[in-house]
Amino acid sequence: MTIRINLDVELAKNKMSLKQLSGDISISMTNLSLLKNGKVKAIRFSTLEAICQALNCQPGDILQYESTNPNTHLD
Template identity: 60%
Template sequence: MAIIVNLDVMLAKRKMKSNELAEKIGITTANLSILKTGKAKAIRFSTLEAICKELNCQPADILEFQNENTSTSSV
């Protein structure tokens, strides 16, 4: 997947548990888990906004683009 979700990193930096964030932003812990593991196919802007407000961060702190065509090995 080209989009990497770093939500677990931000939660650790803010010393917050997933279930606490889920409760504060009004989504289920199951849906937050799907997002955290990168299995989500989409995210609503309203959910992203709520996460950013609670974690006091920017969307780029949570979502990262990684080009799948870029090779990490050097020849």
């Protein structure tokens, strides 16, 4: 199972830099960069909420599930 982080896509849609987002939501550039590059194992709901509010998007726009086994289905 893989969760893809699409933060860079949402930033581009909003013509916003990571630095600007960091300032807007008071989360460090380091933490946002780690998130953007998929180097984190977890994200707080409060962080996800702040990102979604700043980028005017839904959590599903930021996080995308990708199955590592194409024959696996969720029922």
